[in-house]
Amino acid sequence: MRQDIVIRGTTRTGLLLLLPDEWEFPVLCQRLREKLAQSGRFFAGAGVTAYSGRRTLSMSEQATLSEILREAHMTLLAVQEGGDPVAEAQAAARSAEEARRANSAPVAAPVSMETALVVTKTLRSGQEVRHPGDVIILGDVNPGAVVIASGHIVVMGALRGVAHAGATGNTEAIVAAARLRPTQLRIAHVIGRAPDEDTPQSVPEVARVRNDLIVVEASSEKRQA
Amino acid sequence: MGQVIVVTSGKGGVGKTTTTANLGTALAQLGNKVVLLDADIGLRNLDVVMGLENRIVYDLVDVVEGNARLKQALIKDKRMENLYLLAAAQTREKKDVSPEQMKDLTDQLSREFDFVILDCPAGIEDGFKNAIAGAEKAIIVSNPEVSSVRDADRVIGLWDAQAESKSAAMLIVNRVRPKMVARGDMLEIDDMLEMLAVDLLGIVPEDDHIIVSTNRGEPAVYHKESKAGRAYQNIARRLMGEQVPIMDLNSDDGIWAKFKRIVGLSRS
Numbered sequence: 001m002r003q004d005i006v007i008r009g010t011t012r013t014g015l016l017l018l019l020p021d022e023w024e025f026p027v028l029c030q031r032l033r034e035k036l037a038q039s040g041r042f043f044a045g046a047g048v049t050a051y052s053g054r055r056t057l058s059m060s061e062q063a064t065l066s067e068i069l070r071e072a073h074m075t076l077l078a079v080q081e082g083g084d085p086v087a088e089a090q091a092a093a094r095s096a097e098e099a100r101r102a103n104s105a106p107v108a109a110p111v112s113m114e115t116a117l118v119v120t121k122t123l124r125s126g127q128e129v130r131h132p133g134d135v136i137i138l139g140d141v142n143p144g145a146v147v148i149a150s151g152h153i154v155v156m157g158a159l160r161g162v163a164h165a166g167a168t169g170n171t172e173a174i175v176a177a178a179r180l181r182p183t184q185l186r187i188a189h190v191i192g193r194a195p196d197e198d199t200p201q202s203v204p205e206v207a208r209v210r211n212d213l214i215v216v217e218a219s220s221e222k223r224q225a
Numbered sequence: 226m227g228q229v230i231v232v233t234s235g236k237g238g239v240g241k242t243t244t245t246a247n248l249g250t251a252l253a254q255l256g257n258k259v260v261l262l263d264a265d266i267g268l269r270n271l272d273v274v275m276g277l278e279n280r281i282v283y284d285l286v287d288v289v290e291g292n293a294r295l296k297q298a299l300i301k302d303k304r305m306e307n308l309y310l311l312a313a314a315q316t317r318e319k320k321d322v323s324p325e326q327m328k329d330l331t332d333q334l335s336r337e338f339d340f341v342i343l344d345c346p347a348g349i350e351d352g353f354k355n356a357i358a359g360a361e362k363a364i365i366v367s368n369p370e371v372s373s374v375r376d377a378d379r380v381i382g383l384w385d386a387q388a389e390s391k392s393a394a395m396l397i398v399n400r401v402r403p404k405m406v407a408r409g410d411m412l413e414i415d416d417m418l419e420m421l422a423v424d425l426l427g428i429v430p431e432d433d434h435i436i437v438s439t440n441r442g443e444p445a446v447y448h449k450e451s452k453a454g455r456a457y458q459n460i461a462r463r464l465m466g467e468q469v470p471i472m473d474l475n476s477d478d479g480i481w482a483k484f485k486r487i488v489g490l491s492r493s
Contacts (some may be wrong), residue, residue, distance in 0.1 A: 122422055123384030125375055142378050142420060161418070 001172075005032055012046035014077060018084055021053040025061055028219040029068060036072040044073035051080050076155070115151065123161065125215065143183055152176070162186070167179065171209045174218055185214050227258075229331045229341040230464070231360035231387050235376030239368045239417060240399040243435055243445075245344040246274045246302040247454065248364075251461035253308035256337040260299065260309040264356035266322065266343030269313035276303060276442020277310055286314035289326045295333060300387075302415035304447070309338075319351040324358035340464070357384060358480030364426060365392040369401055371414040376392070378421055395426035397460065402431045404476035427460035430474050 005028070006018040019028055036043065048069055050057075057065065058077055066076040071188040080089065115133030125144030129135060131183035134151035147153050152175070159177035164186035166173025171188040185192045185207050192207070192214035204219040228448045232245045234354045242265075249261045263271040265453045266286065272278045280300050283293035288311070295311075302308035312322070343360055346352035357363065363384045367377040391406075398414055405411040418425055432453035445454035452472075459469045 124385075125379035127382050138418070140422070144375055144379060158420075 003013065007035070007039075008050075013073070014049065016085075017048050017050040019050060019052050019055075021055065025055075025057075025064075029064060032065075032068055033071075033134055036068070036074075039072075041073065047075045047077040049078045050076060051078065051084065053081070053083055053084055056081060069187055117149075122157065125221060127162075141182075142176075149173070153185075173208075175207040178204045179206065180216060187214055227335040227339045227341055227363060228464070229335050229360045230364055231264075231343040231345050231356050232364045232366060233345035233353065233356065233380055234347065234366040234373070235349060235374045235380040236367075239373050239477035240291070240435075241365050241366050242270045242274050242344050242427075243439065244364070244366050244399065244457070245271060245342050246262045246395060246444045247457035248461055248464070249308060249340070249342050250302075251446045252340050252464065253302070253305040254446065254458075255461055255465060256307070257465070258307045258337070259339045259340045259342065260311060260334050262311045262334070262341060262343045263313035264327070264343050264352060266313045266317055266352065267315065267318050268346065271344045272300075272310060272312045273442060274439050275310055275444070277312075280441075281312045284312045284314040286317045286321055286332070289322050289330065295330075302430060306316050307350075307371045319346065319355065319417055322352050322355050325472040325478045326429070333405075335342075349380065349385045353380075353383075354492075357387065358464055360391070362392050364402045365394050365421075365423065366397050366399050367417065368399055369406065369414065370418060371412065374412065374417055374420065378384070381421060381423060394423050397427050397429060399429045401428055401474060406474075425471065426463060428458050428471055428474060429460075430472075454493065 001005050003022060005020065008016045009020070023031065026151070027124045028085050038174055050065060050067055064078050067075050075224040095214045115131060117129070117131040119129055119135065119137045119139065122139035123129060123137065123141045123145035125142055128146040128148070129137075130148045135147055135153050137147065137155045139157045140157035141155055141163065143145040143160045146164070147161070147162045147169065150166065150170065152173050153165045155163070155177035157177075158179035159175070159180060159214070160181045162184045163175045165175045166188040167186075167193075169188050171190070173187055175182075175185055175187065179202065184193055184194070187207065187209045189207050190212055203216040205216050206219045207214050207216045209215070232241050232248070234241050245261055249259050249490045255276060259482045261271060261275070262285065263269050264285075267270070272281055273341050277300050283298035285298070287293040288295050288298045288377070298311055300312065302310065302425050316405070317486045331341055331343070343356045345356035367373045367382055377396070384391070384394050398417060401414070402411060406413060414425070432451055433444065434445050434448050434451035435453050438448065445451040446457050448454050456472060460470065
């Protein structure tokens with residue numbers, strides 16, 4: 001389907017008239033007349049800024065456009081080249097964000113419920129959870145069980161098995177547990193194992209990567225900048 | 226309808242067969258009609274532990290394949306009138322029986338008996354799948370030792386995964402040596418329960434009587450002086466719905482003696 005002419009209200013500059021690139025100018029005028037006729041006096045009295053897309057309107061074409069609008073009791077305020085300014089602004093912001101992500105180190109996003117998998121049971125030996133995103137476990141992860149996530153892993157009980165966060169390479173991923181007693185921890189490409197001497201800790205802890213090593217600290221500690 | 230209970234562990238050698246024999250005998254002593262079913266096809270032991278090896282004519286596979294009627298294959302215990310054994314085939318393999326056939330068999334047995342107790346083979350393969358197919362309750366046997374607990378956890382996971390309608394697994398901690406636990410050389414029962422997150426059905430102490438009674442084909446529950454035998458009697462009563470406190474094994478011999486006297490009195 002061809003893109004139609006768009007007439008839309010904006011906050012400051014009155015109405016906004018988008019003229020699609022695909023249409024020849026005479027056809028465009030014909031279509032605009034039809035559209036305005038359908039609208040009746042709905043737009044009467046409004047000022048209009050026309051966006052001409054990739055084409056440049058000649059003086060006579062601008063006069064024709066102005067005449068059509070006046071017939072519908074509207075005033076042509078300005079004619080600008082280019083498409084929808086709002087959409088273009090959004091697109092520009094998006095590409096800037098993408099560029100920033102590509103160039104700078106990835107930022108640890110907060111645990112997102114949209115991509116998070118919530119497991120509401122204890123994982124026993126031999127059971128495995130894999131998920132592209134964050135994983136939250138409302139239970140324990142027993143020895144012999146495995147959790148693999150591309151995002152963060154949060155265990156509300158005891159983590160005694162193997163956890164691999166940031167499995168697709170995100171070194172900013174974390175593993176947090178109410179009792180962090182893993183057989184082995186992996187974050188991105190970094191592997192850490194439990195110390196051979198058991199140090200009883202009963203505070204919630206968080207594991208993250210620093211200088212290519214897995215570092216474990218109490219989750220209440222302030223994160224260093 | 227009687228209860229169909231599978232005794233399983235994952236790991237071998239933790240005392241599944243001993244538990245099956247003693248629980249079955251204890252339940253029979255308490256007046257229940259009990260049948261023990263050896264699901265360890267190809268490596269049968271339960272008949273030996275019960276002292277019934279020389280009475281086997283037909284076995285489980287004969288029944289499943291229609292070579293014998295169920296009634297013909299049931300071996301009556303030599304001491305208890307109301308205790309029966311269905312032996313495993315020794316010359317066959319686990320995969321000669323399907324889970325569906327096992328379920329049909331246990332369904333039939335549960336119509337006639339108060340308790341159907343299945344002695345599960347070690348492992349989590351065909352034999353395990355057969356044994357749990359018809360069971361509605363599971364007793365997990367574990368020793369207070371890391372590899373046994375690990376396997377118990379695996380088996381509990383498989384039990385939980387196979388059907389929601391079945392009841393939660395129950396744990397028997399077997400071969401506990403109170404002095405070693407007290408010294409910290411064995412896993413604490415509380416730590417085992419915390420990790421396995423199941424109900425504790427009983428604690429059975431390590432007991433030399435078990436070796437003697439196994440070799441004689443005479444379950445330990447017949448021996449008044451056997452601590453393990455008494456533990457199994459308590460477990461049997463718990464299975465019948467009675468509230469029996471868990472034995473305190475951490476007490477020294479003096480208190481043990483006292484405890485013995487109390488048990489002796491309460492039984493007379």
